[in-house]
Amino acid sequence: MMNPTIMNDDRYRERECLHRQQGAEGFFYRGTTYVQSLQRLKSGAALEFSTRVTAFFWSDAHNIVVWLCHDCAGELKLINAESVPSQRPPPPQFVEAR
Numbered sequence: 001m002m003n004p005t006i007m008n009d010d011r012y013r014e015r016e017c018l019h020r021q022q023g024a025e026g027f028f029y030r031g032t033t034y035v036q037s038l039q040r041l042k043s044g045a046a047l048e049f050s051t052r053v054t055a056f057f058w059s060d061a062h063n064i065v066v067w068l069c070h071d072c073a074g075e076l077k078l079i080n081a082e083s084v085p086s087q088r089p090p091p092p093q094f095v096e097a098r
């Protein structure tokens with residue numbers, strides 16, 4: 001049974017850094033990966049990032065993908081992190097019970 005709050009809205013919500021509108025190149029990253037990286041930053045740097053990327057509730061991070069340009073991703077050390085190739089992260093892997 002579906003959660004009524006996400007009815008008709010199974011698309012992952014997207015956030016992006018402000019450089020996207022300036023034509024920068026970048027990738028989507030999982031919201032959870034973004035939040036984890038943000039938490040590793042010093043508080044001043046994390047605060048600065050919050051002015052660049054549209055805010056979201058961290059508790060929603062698993063439903064969100066964040067587009068970051070290469071510069072922002074580099075500052076978050078996400079360059080080698082798993083990026084999301086499309087606008088939708090791959091579905092979770094389910095292990096079949098035998």
Ligand SMILES: [Zn+2]
Pocket residue numbers: 017018019020024052068069070071072073
């Ligand atoms: Zn950026």
